[in-house]
Amino acid sequence: MKKSLAIILSFTIMGSAALLYSRNQVSAEDTAPAAEQTEQTEKDPVRVRYQYLLTRGREEILAMDSRFDLFPEFVQFAIDDINGDGTEDLLIHDKLHKIVHVADTDKNEVGEFAGTVAFYPDGTAARILTSTRKLTSSFVPYEVYKYNKDTNKYESVGTVDAWEKSAKPKDASGNPFPDDIDKSGKGIVYYLDGSDTPVDKSEYEAWRSKQLPALGQMTLSYLPLTQDNINNIDTTPRNVPAVTTTEAITTPEVTTTSTAETTTVTTTEAVTEAVTTAVTTTVTTTAPEPEFENSQYDIDGNSVINTSDIVKLSHILIAPEKFPDLKDKADLNSNGSVGVSDLLTLIRFMKQ
Secondary structure (H helix, E strand, O other): OHHHHHHHHHHHHOHHHHOOOOHHHOOHHHOOOHHHHHHOOOOOHHHHHHHHHHHHHHHHHHHHOHHHHHOHHHEEEEEEOOOOOOOOEEEEEEOOOOEEEEEOOOOOEEEEEEOOEEEOOOOEEEEEOOOOOOOOOOOOOEEEEEEEOOOOEEEEEEEEEEEEOOOOOEOOOOOEOOOOOOOOOOOEEEEEOOOOOOEOHHHHHHHHHHHOOOOOOOOOOOEEOOHHHHHOOOOOOOOOOOOOOOOOOOOOOOOOOOOHHHHHHHHHHHHHHHHHHHHHHHOOOOOOOOOOOOHHHOOOOOOOOOHHHHHHHHHHHHOHHHOHHHHHHHOOOOOOOOOHHHHHHHHHHHHO
């Protein structure tokens, strides 16, 4: 059994060979037979393409180990336009190693994200940082990526870590929390883009509004890589609009008359209205904090939800005074205390 599991794990690590269909395997056989193409002329060609590629990928997995069907939940897929270019992308989620691969219709890997990742419909992605200063309890440090249409890749554009005074009054070197930096008095300071110099919450919020869109995060529906799920991919023709992050400002037309005075008044009013419209339209909406799927269950903060989180939660139950910085995070039921019910909640989640 261990050998079989090792083979499956090696497959998930080799993602590009088995699921993202490496570029050296691109050939004429990647195209559906002519008869099928004729039959599929009224179907969504992008989804038909992904349906075909997923079938081939699953066949390659089964060729490695026919018992993959026992663990289809280890590898899941989703189809959605996550970079806002109007064409849907293929996402492969390695559930065991918390890796999300993103591929396009040409079988090119557009992005690879280790850990938990959230996507926005304009091509922004945010990923939980796995290597942090360990100075927070409620704030989740993260890295921001932007899709670059010129390179057809997601590229890192910034990171944020933080120090919460309530979690760690002193850092690992014994330095006290920098109250002089915390001008907002929120009990938290931030480290932007890898800098060792902390900044106040107001500066972080300005950074966040620049890096993250004020659009809602996407909700992706991942499905286990079973043939039934592949066959049931909806291939109905669809029109996926490209996402634009700015709205055009419509300037009202200026109506002139033969009277100079009337013209001046009308023009002034129109300009005033246009300026008012422009100001209203371009007001920056503060981007919300990214919300990472199921991150509340990551008790030990290593970006992977596994048995070590159960062990950590058990330690907190036995000696809560030793883990004051994890008290709120371990209260999974949000009832004000950490108890056995929280442990059962975590166990039930991991069984799903």
